[in-house]
Amino acid sequence: MTAKQRVSYFYQPEVGHFYYGPSHPMKPHRIKMAHHLILTYGLYRKMECYRSHPASPSEMAAFHTEDYINFLAKVTPDNMRGYSNQMNRFNVGEYTDCPVFDGLYEFTQLYTGASLDGAVKLNRGDCDIAINWSGGLHHAKKSEASGFCYINDIVLAILELLKVHARVLYIDIDVHHGDGVEEAFYCTDRVMTFSLHKYGDFFPGTGHIKDTGAKEGTGFSVNAPLTSGMTDDAYEKIFKPVMSKIMEVFRPGAIVLQCGADSLTGDRLGCFNLTLKGHAECVAFTKSFNVPTLVLGGGGYTIRNVARCWAYETSVLLDTELPNEIPYNDYYEYYAPDFKLHLTPEQRENMNTEASLESVRVDLLNQLIGMKGAPSVQMLEVPPDFEVIKENLEAEKERKSTKEDREGEGMNDGGSGDDKRNRNTKDGKGEKRDHDAELAA
């Protein structure tokens, strides 16, 4: 048993007040509900709680283009008619799943700032685990909104972690493929992405098992394509062996864990059948490696269950048991009729067969075993992790050198030129998908 991990929690009270629109499934209110559960369960006493800063345009520009950031900063529901060309170009507006709503840009600043604050705290060695339930918007691209996501706080946080850590592991347990993060780091061996997701006629359409990375990053994208009805047991049988092998061969200095709660049973958009325990088992297992970890939110559209999930996962990160009775709080009525924390899986078939799960597990383990001793991995074992950056001067020096590294050849900034994925995967399911199928269900 290692020393207790120090947990920092980042929150902005305003983040729950933004509204995508009446029929839109993304409800930022769920973050406030989760926060109130965390408070009333008393978990705030066991971690350091911070009000995070709003991210600045220059912080966002570490990944996103300036014209895209400027557009997000300026467009409002009142003036959007004057921006129709840019709305088209950036995939924003009423004909997309990324509407223009009041305070849109401020919302992106809040969730992004909290992820960056978490990454900086981890980089300084001030905590072992940093939590931002408002973050995890994994679909956003360099200059394009996608799947309810505008600014990719995850890519920005990973870039921050790469200032200090030679290798960063990204894990994504959202029901959707973590396409924006994968694309940003598809050609580098400094970031490994591991996404488990529903694949086949489902948003965003990417995440085939054979999409394993390109150039320097070949082998460093790990995709577990799954189908409807995933149970706790089935999920664990993929997650644990693959994760163990990743830790063995990749040996990350830091981890970013996206905990999208739309992989839970009963989600409005998702189609998996995980309980809080199965979902949180991934959190507990990741924590057991005792590597500095940034824990983020993500999708989740049955909002009472999203709040349950992230409150429970906060308790898991704090090694604290929670009573199954939901404590009285401002949103108590949302937890009717049972007012219990934990969820019961639906009685339905897991469409993932034993054989299909075994095949995914074996293919991914083979992909990872094949990497052992890869020159790029050996080369990257050399730079040590900085524990603490004491002087601003040192920090500045580090920032400059990393910036130069990133601007050098083979830079993988998520631009269209960097995306080497084969869009036409052999079964023809690699094309772009929208959310229509799920929303109609």
Ligand SMILES: [Zn+2]
């Ligand atoms: Zn999702």
